[in-house]
Amino acid sequence: MTARRWTFPLFIVAVIAVLAVLPLTSRDYSVEIYILLLINVILVVSYRIPATTGDWALSHVVLMGCGAYTTALLSKWYDLSIFLTVPLSAVIAGIVGLILVTPLVRTRGFGFFIASFALGEFVRLIWIKFRYPFGGPRGMIGIPNGEIGQIDFFEPLPYYYFVLVVALISLFIMYRIDRSRIGKTFVALYKDEGLAEAVGIDVPRYRAMAFTIGAFFAGIAGSLLAHRLGAVDPKNFDINVMVYLIIWIVVGGTATIWGPIMGLVAMTVVFEWSRPLLEWRPLLFGGTLIFFLVFLPGGLEDLFFRIRDRITGKRSGGGTV
Amino acid sequence: MEIGLLIQTIANSIAAGSIYAVIAVGLAMAFGVMKMANFAHGEFFMCGAYVVYVFYALLGWPFPAAVLMSIPIVGAMGVVTERLIFRPTRSNVLAGFMATAGLAFVLQVLVGQMWGVGLMRSVPTPYMGAADIAGAKIGWQRVLVIPAAIVMLSALWFFLYRVKHGKALRACAQDPDTARLQGIGINRMTMLAMGISGASAGLAGALLAPIHPVTPYMGHGVILTAFIVVVMGGMESIAGAVLAAILLGFVHTFVTTLSDAVTAQMVGVACMAAVLVVRPQGLLGRVKA
Incomplete structure (x- = not known):
């Protein structure tokens, strides 16, 4: 329990530090x-x-x-x-x-x-x-x-x-x-x-x-x-943009505050990576949405919790909403 | 409003109402059986229009044959959608609905990549000229929609109330568990419902192809109207959907004539919101026990 009390604030500080330094080393476009x-x-x-x-x-x-x-x-x-x-x-x-x-x-x-x-x-x-x-x-x-x-x-x-x-x-x-x-x-x-x-x-x-x-x-x-x-x-x-928002949420999951962020970051990486496939992008995103709803209804977050629980060998609450 | 314009507007309203009815009936039917809310219904409509584009405008088939081809093709798409999307997400209505929103994207891209995105495909009008009804002129293609809608709705009624499989479908919509106890295969019924639902959307798209701009995104404008109709009618009531379609046909056409199309959309959307809030079961919907 003590370990957990320390790891979480440390994790947050590390993320903020990365976010503060990251743009200094990036191009304007990034x-x-x-x-x-x-x-x-x-x-x-x-x-x-x-x-x-x-x-x-x-x-x-x-x-x-x-x-x-x-x-x-x-x-x-x-x-x-x-x-x-x-x-x-x-x-x-x-x-x-x-x-x-x-x-x-x-x-x-x-x-x-x-x-x-x-x-x-x-x-x-x-x-x-x-x-x-x-x-x-x-x-x-x-x-x-x-x-x-x-x-x-x-x-x-x-x-x-x-x-x-x-x-x-x-x-x-x-x-x-x-x-x-x-x-x-x-x-x-x-x-x-x-x-x-x-x-x-x-x-x-x-x-x-x-x-x-x-x-x-x-x-x-x-x-x-x-x-x-x-x-x-x-x-x-419009509704198209709304569907993209739904995709981020579905991919991430909604059980914790981290789920939607995970989904957003993952799909933004996919979005930038798929820039050469411009016309095929809605197909990629639509397919991803279907895949997650059918095979992974809890989202990446649920997957993350399950993997973590498997590694640490304990069962902590990471249920899906 | 002078009398000529009034007759013209009423005739346009009936034509619009028939189109809405054909589109919305399939949506209501799929929702009635196992709560399948199909966001890609507008894209099925679009695929029906493309079937006519390919068979009639590109391959030179006769127009009625091209229209009939849309029934098996888009119907099969409905069946596949049921098998791959609605069946795995049956426990959650929203999941199926959102997944078909993804399917809408997929179909738009596939059709756009196959036949081009930018320019609209022009489908020549097979029936030129206009009917003259008491001074009002309505294009034959538009008039054609009205008997087509009546035939289609009658056929559907006959199937649902006189044919054994249709009765099984209604039983399944009323109470799936009891239907299953009577030996009705739920999976077969949901496939059948989605097949009919897809076929009716495809048929509507096929009939409208000559008078509607055919683009991969034409389903977008349709889906909102279809959902307004279905929600107003009571989600799973086919009779309610037809009634709401005719009402909305009149409301949209009159408001568009008197004001503009954006206002007509706003009125339609407001009607739907009002029905949902004041009478959530819809105009002809049953109250859930």
């Missing part, structure tokens, strides 16, 4: 990929929060889009600093999430999945329909990259460190939520909804809470993305 990777880490981990309650949604990238559009509007028209646009985008995405989830909690399982698709698509169609202020089907361009004092975030390196800090803070908060009583309640009401209700847990309220927290952090990811790309486009938040 740094851009690391930035997108960190933004996507916030996105996948935030998706996991409602997923632990059993609510797999198809509206998550749209909520990320809410953050991106909020940032686009605030920084373009009101020229707000990046210190304001990121939290405000998160709050707006959280509010939109709360509005969406209020009718959604009446549905469960497959109904939730489809209904969240419908409501997400509704929000996305609003962006397409209203040329003012959302820019219509072609979205918005010319969003400032943001800056702190003299440091211009147009350069990849400073922006990388900014995203790294935001991502670490977000992950820390989500990790604490996962470990807290609230996080345990989320899992409990997935494992046995009737029992959870019987011991006095207000199930719809907790499900709404999980969804709203997820939306809040998706908003942060969206805001960081909008500042980096300098543009938002309704196509960036």
Whole structure:
């Protein structure tokens, strides 16, 4: 037990150290990929929060889009600093999430999945329909990259460190939520909804809470993305992108906070590696999704736990959600 | 709205409703038997259109023969999907649904690589000209869809209510365990359901190929509409799907005529969300015991 108490913080420190040093030795192109990777880490981990309650949604990238559009509007028209646009985008995405989830909690399982698709698509169609202020089907361009004092975030390196800090803070908060009583309640009401209700847990309220927290952090990811790309486009938040998010989650697993991150990193490596096979990439990803759902429903995480348990010869909890 | 435009719009609505019905019935049927939610249903529709493209536009077969070819070909794809995806994930509806989302990607790439991605494939219209109904003009190809839909739905009804295998299929949808006790093979029934489901999607795509832009991504626009119809109808109710298809045909066509296509989509999506929240069992769905 003592060994474990030390290995975990050491592991975290080592990861942070690697993340801090890595971009210094990389080309600009690689740094851009690391930035997108960190933004996507916030996105996948935030998706996991409602997923632990059993609510797999198809509206998550749209909520990320809410953050991106909020940032686009605030920084373009009101020229707000990046210190304001990121939290405000998160709050707006959280509010939109709360509005969406209020009718959604009446549905469960497959109904939730489809209904969240419908409501997400509704929000996305609003962006397409209203040329003012959302820019219509072609979205918005010319969003400032943001800056702190003299440091211009147009350069990849400073922006990388900014995203790294935001991502670490977000992950820390989500990790604490996962470990807290609230996080345990989320899992409990997935494992046995009737029992959870019987011991006095207000199930719809907790499900709404999980969804709203997820939306809040998706908003942060969206805001960081909008500042980096300098543009938002309704196509960036459509069902295709959502399927890629599902692929990351399914490949990784959802039992712990590490699962989605594992899936994301693995699939990003595959994504970069398959650059020469551009046209065949959806086939590769679609095939991977089918493979994991059919043969490895617990994801890489489950595989990792099983291998570790085989090596150490002990049985610790690494169940699948 | 003047009378000519009104008749035109009503006629267009009926045509659109028939198309939605043919597409959605297969989806509802697969969901009714063992909860198979097929995200790749739109891609089956696309494959049906490509069957017509290959046999009619490239090989020069007569149009009706090319349309009929879509039934065995896309039906077989449905059977294979059941065997390879839905059967292993039977315990989890979401897993099957997400896996078929992967299948949608796979089919898009395969078709795109075989027949090209960029330009849409043009399929010449076999039936030129337009019907003149009280001043409203509707292309023959569009009119053709209405009797085709009626024939297909009647055939399906006959199969489900008068043929032994169809009755077995309904029994399986009502209560799989009891059906199994009566000696009905569940695996055979789910394969049959997916076969019919795929065939109907393929047939719809085949009929529409001359009037719909044929691209590897044409299934995308269809799948949303199909799910709206099926959810509104009550997921597993075939009659509900037909009713919802006609309703949505009218809603979409009228809103598109009076406003624009994006607003029509928004109204459709809002209808579906409202049904799910207010009446989750759908318009004609049964309440689960």
